[in-house]
Amino acid sequence: MSKKTPSALPLRYAIIIGAVGGLGALVFAVAGGLGQSSVTAQDFVNLQEGGNPHLGFRRAHAKGFCVAGEFVSNGSLQPYSIAPQFTATSTPFVGRISIAGGNPTAPDLNAPVRSLALSFGEGSSRWLTAMNTPPVMAVGTPEAFYQQIQALSPDPETGERNPERISAFFAAHPETQTFRNWQAGYTPSSSFASEIYHSINAFYLINENGDRQAVRWAAMPTVSNGETLDAANANALQDEFFARVEAQPVAFDLTFTFANDSDDETNPTVLWPSTRRNMIAGQIVVHQAMPESEGNCNEINFDPLVLPKGMAATADPILRARSAAYAESYRRRAREHFLNSSLQPSPQKESENNQ
Amino acid sequence: MSQPTTYSLSARIMHWGMAFLLFSMLFAGLAMVQSLQPWHLTLLGLHKSFGVIALIAVIVRLVIRLRTTTPALPDSIPALQKRIAHASHWLLYAAMFAMPLSGYFMQNAAGRPVAVFDLFTLPAIMPVSLPLYGFFREVHALVAWALIALVLVHIAAALHHGLVKRDGVLQSMTGRKK
Numbered sequence: 001m002s003k004k005t006p007s008a009l010p011l012r013y014a015i016i017i018g019a020v021g022g023l024g025a026l027v028f029a030v031a032g033g034l035g036q037s038s039v040t041a042q043d044f045v046n047l048q049e050g051g052n053p054h055l056g057f058r059r060a061h062a063k064g065f066c067v068a069g070e071f072v073s074n075g076s077l078q079p080y081s082i083a084p085q086f087t088a089t090s091t092p093f094v095g096r097i098s099i100a101g102g103n104p105t106a107p108d109l110n111a112p113v114r115s116l117a118l119s120f121g122e123g124s125s126r127w128l129t130a131m132n133t134p135p136v137m138a139v140g141t142p143e144a145f146y147q148q149i150q151a152l153s154p155d156p157e158t159g160e161r162n163p164e165r166i167s168a169f170f171a172a173h174p175e176t177q178t179f180r181n182w183q184a185g186y187t188p189s190s191s192f193a194s195e196i197y198h199s200i201n202a203f204y205l206i207n208e209n210g211d212r213q214a215v216r217w218a219a220m221p222t223v224s225n226g227e228t229l230d231a232a233n234a235n236a237l238q239d240e241f242f243a244r245v246e247a248q249p250v251a252f253d254l255t256f257t258f259a260n261d262s263d264d265e266t267n268p269t270v271l272w273p274s275t276r277r278n279m280i281a282g283q284i285v286v287h288q289a290m291p292e293s294e295g296n297c298n299e300i301n302f303d304p305l306v307l308p309k310g311m312a313a314t315a316d317p318i319l320r321a322r323s324a325a326y327a328e329s330y331r332r333r334a335r336e337h338f339l340n341s342s343l344q345p346s347p348q349k350e351s352e353n354n355q
Numbered sequence: 356m357s358q359p360t361t362y363s364l365s366a367r368i369m370h371w372g373m374a375f376l377l378f379s380m381l382f383a384g385l386a387m388v389q390s391l392q393p394w395h396l397t398l399l400g401l402h403k404s405f406g407v408i409a410l411i412a413v414i415v416r417l418v419i420r421l422r423t424t425t426p427a428l429p430d431s432i433p434a435l436q437k438r439i440a441h442a443s444h445w446l447l448y449a450a451m452f453a454m455p456l457s458g459y460f461m462q463n464a465a466g467r468p469v470a471v472f473d474l475f476t477l478p479a480i481m482p483v484s485l486p487l488y489g490f491f492r493e494v495h496a497l498v499a500w501a502l503i504a505l506v507l508v509h510i511a512a513a514l515h516h517g518l519v520k521r522d523g524v525l526q527s528m529t530g531r532k533k
């Protein structure tokens with residue numbers, strides 16, 4: 001062992017402090033967003049919460065209820081995908097029907113977007129899909145989507161939406177045109193059962209040869225509108241659906257649209273031409289509907305990137321961004337449920353507590 | 356039989372291999388939970404796959420540790436400091452087990468499959484539950500920070516032995532010139 005030279009000691013300590021301090025600083029910098037683009041998953045969920053989170057609830061689509069049923073496949077997609085759901089068989093599902101927004105007690109009929117989310121299969125066959133009423137996204141990147149939510153959010157001072165800010169956003173984003181055209185022609189139905197729910201993003205079907213086919217899908221209603229709803233009832237759509245399922249199962253045709261080589265499957269703002277091949281894969285049959293407190297959909301994070309073997313995600317930037325943002329919302333509400341076991345998923349219970 | 360002055364070659368390979376793996380996993384985890392970029396999905400898949408490898412590695416490493424003779428700390432080190440050194444090593448082992456296990460359990464509680472390089476999928480061993488996910492998700496994050504703190508202290512201590520005290524403790528893991 002060499003003799004210690006006292007004069008070198010400060011240098012040696014400096015090396016230790018520099019190495020450990022540098023490494024520690026790097027860890028903190030990465031944890032604090034070093035290398036991240038301008039918008040993170042946390043930014044998104046913070047924006048959705050708007051500084052006023054509803055504890056225990058999903059940060060987006062907070063209000064909803066559970067459904068259960070089966071997907072009855074007709075086997076027609078089997079040449080395109082090895083996913084077991086597409087063999088000519090019936091696969092049970094748990095799902096959730098919801099409205100957009102972070103408020104778990106919002107009136108059903110005011111929501112601009114309605115959703116149907118489904119979970120079927122287990123292990124490597126698990127498939128989660130979160131479908132919404134619009135067929136396309138307004139914008140194609142998470143950064144632009146963040147700006148969209150900002151522009152559409154009510155002004156914190158007035159509590160009203162700012163039309164100037166909204167039109168400025170749309171003017172700056174011409175890719176929103178397809179979405180706005182849809183919005184202009186869309187009439188909300190008087191039942192969750194008579195809506196069309198779209199995958200919005202495109203995915204790949206993969207067959208046993210490894211061939212990939214880009215597709216979008218939609219749950220197409222098999223029933224027409226019901227009676228006019230009581231606009232004063234905040235749960236009008238929910239009550240209507242519960243009564244409907246009580247009487248008879250509610251079915252949707254799960255219809256797949258096949259992209260051509262000329263379609264860009266990574267762009268969720270563009271609608272594919274109506275001449276594209278459509279194929280009905282089977283029927284989604286809802287047998288039961290129940291409040292979240294009585295069902296088992298509340299614990300599911302409907303992350304659309306959980307796909308079975310035989311399906312894969314496209315490089316669509318919005319699709320790829322959904323996973324991390326959903327996970328952050330899921331983490332927050334799960335933490336709240338862990339720390340406070342009295343939290344109930346049912347909006348009705350929350351309003352009781354508030355009284 | 357006299358005690359060796361260095362860790363066995365297998366122990367040293369496991370140490371440096373896992374050091375590399377753990378740093379990769381920690382940085383991947385910290386970046387991944389924030390990122391909305393397209394590579395998120397790929398990194399998440401790799402993180403889960405390598406997490407399973409990390410669990411297997413720490414089991415192998417523990418067996419090696421228990422079955423080989425470890426070098427004694429020099430007599431110049433006070434007894435209390437020796438006890439702290441040993442405790443820190445067992446805390447590192449505890450954290451190295453807790454990281455992959457809490458990751459596996461949180462995926463279970465979320466009902467999400469843990470696929471290993473698309474080769475096979477681990478079985479689900481607990482029910483899907485929001486509070487359980489909340490617990491294991493926070494454990495996964497807290498243990499990650501504890502592991503980072505332990506590793507930084509570990510590196511500082513190792514460098515202190517190697518650069519200031521020069522008592523051969525650092526060389527017991529880096530190896531010695533023959």
